[in-house]
Amino acid sequence: MDNYNKLFIDGRWQQPAGADHLEVINPATETCIARVPKGSAEDVDRAVRAARSAFEDWSSKSSDDRRAILLRIADLMEARKADLTAAVSASMGCPQHIATWLQVDGPIEAMRLFAEHTGITEQINEAGHSLVWREAVGVCAFINPWNYPLHQFVGKVGAALAAGCTMVVKPSEQTPLQDFLMAEIMLEAGLPNGVFNLVSGRGAEVGQALCEHPQVDMVSFTGSTRAGVEIAKAAAPTVKRVTQELGGKSPYIITADADLAAAVRYGVDDVMINSGQTCTALTRMLVPVERTDEVAELIRARVEEISVGAGEDAFMGPVSSLRQWQQVQDYIGIGLEEGATLLCGGPGKPDGHTTGYYVQPTVFTDVRNDMRIAREEIFGPVLCVIPYSDLDEAVAIANDSPYGLSSGVHAATEQDALAIARRIRAGLCFVNGGEFNYRAPFGGYKQSGNGREFSAHGVEEFTEIKSVQLGKPAE
Known part of the structure; x- marks a missing residue:
């Protein structure tokens, strides 16, 4: 049995504030296959502060630098595809031969595609006597689902990295294992300390703390419409941007x-x-x-x-x-x-x-x-x-x-x-x-949500638009 007993904060594996853990159950066998830390608001605060400290440097990196790291992450995901597939299959039940193409191949492709859009923050448009460009929105909190855990991880993390954001990720309690593997990949890829942080735990503690934290600029959530309403309420007092991919009855x-x-x-x-x-x-x-x-x-x-x-x-x-x-x-x-x-x-x-x-x-x-x-x-x-x-x-x-x-x-x-x-x-x-x-x-x-993921549109969700009004040149 694997035991993931630390959280990934500020570029290294750190002990959680508390000693509690969550059990990961294989739904095909009904047995415990791993334990992960049950993070707390204190852990969230450490992770958010690390992300805030890393933001200025990461957001000012050139698009070429961000592109190179995204491609490196995609290559490492490819190299560890078997591990990622096994993690998803064992924790959420999708048969392994299907999980490979349904749960893992697509996210690897998507991470590579996000590398094509890092230049969004370097595009400058003229509008009369004004200049208009996009800047990274800031520190992002990601609350991910259990049904397509790597897919939704990449849809958020890949887009945010391309835009120059830093982040704290909370995986689903049921399917956290692939996120721990991705933290290892982020470290190996050379992502600067604090850009990516991982805090596992329950939504009522970790998710709530992320939504309420005053230094989090944006929350992206995937899950039920009922939970999405609560996420929006928790984020409202600090006027965060909230994007949501919620339920469907298509x-x-x-x-x-x-x-x-x-x-x-x-x-x-x-x-x-x-x-x-x-x-x-x-x-x-x-x-x-x-x-x-x-x-x-x-x-x-x-x-x-x-x-x-x-x-x-x-x-x-x-x-x-x-x-x-x-x-x-x-x-x-x-x-x-x-x-x-x-x-x-x-x-x-x-x-x-x-x-x-x-x-x-x-x-x-x-x-x-x-x-x-x-x-x-x-x-x-x-x-x-x-x-x-x-x-x-x-x-x-x-x-x-x-x-x-x-x-x-x-x-x-x-x-x-x-x-x-x-x-x-x-x-x-x-x-x-x-x-x-x-x-x-x-x-x-x-009620299926707001905002978009993947493609250039997905990267744009993680940016703010700035307009700069130019004065007349001196005569």
Whole structure:
């Protein structure tokens, strides 16, 4: 068993103020695989002060210097890809052969791409007699989720480093291990002391202290909408900038003339991958009422192919924790009580899985958009199939949600799909089987949050805009 018994503050591993620790549980085996420090407000204060001390020097580095370090970090991540994959897989349950490409390859690519945008702070635009440029926002606090822990780590840390910010990172209590590996990588990459600091612990202590700290200039949070509201409240008295990537209940419109087999397979896989623990998952599949029987048969056939477990043949691993397993079970029960038709799966664990927090891939049909299973984020492998009579109704159903993170459209042609995508109120739209792109911005509308991550837009979030008014030259 690995024991990570120190925090990374001011460029070195330091003893935490207290002696308490958090256990990291492997959700496939239900056993403790590591312990990490349970940080405190005192640890947060030390980390924030280190970040503040490092800010002036780091923010004044040339874009070339920052670019070189980002590329060095990406190279070291590549060299330690097996370690990063094992850490994510063991702590959150994604089968290791899937975690490699789903959880680790993308973040390595994203870190390299951020190196392309370090020049943002050196661009100067003229506006009449004024000059306009961007400067690093300052000390940032990052509160990360457990479902895509390295992905969201890089989306925040990589962008902030590119912009010239310093930071304190709080990993999720459930999945902190890859963040400790990244601290080792930051040290080896030659990042100056204090630029990156890591304080593990509970949100109620470490997260709260970060949000309230007067020397933190910006908070970036990924997690539930409920927690996001509390983050915003905690940060409000010090008027920090707060960006958030929150919940989703994303619609997926399949048109009557779409390639139904391809569209349904894409939709089922999108929900079931990572055991449904994906904020952008297309969990509301909207299908033409006249094709619901065909869709049901295609869904049933695909779900029967899905293997659940931890081995090389597994498509779905366990959900992340006992708490998450119980939440999914509760929602499956709610769906049954609401009168939805259970097409696949259902309550309880899959056959042969008495140990581990495994959930059956579950699909409900005959779902109405006013049901709780259609309106609330379940965050598990549960798909809701909702019939519609025409495209206007489909778009209305798609937009009838407090969330607006993601969406999808599958139509006969790309042009047809794009016309529908323009009518959906969401920050992302996956058209005809499109894949996530780290060169494009990521973020949502409505209660799915604010701000954007990845791409140049993600780096800009970590900057302030300065305008300088020039006087007339002397005659």
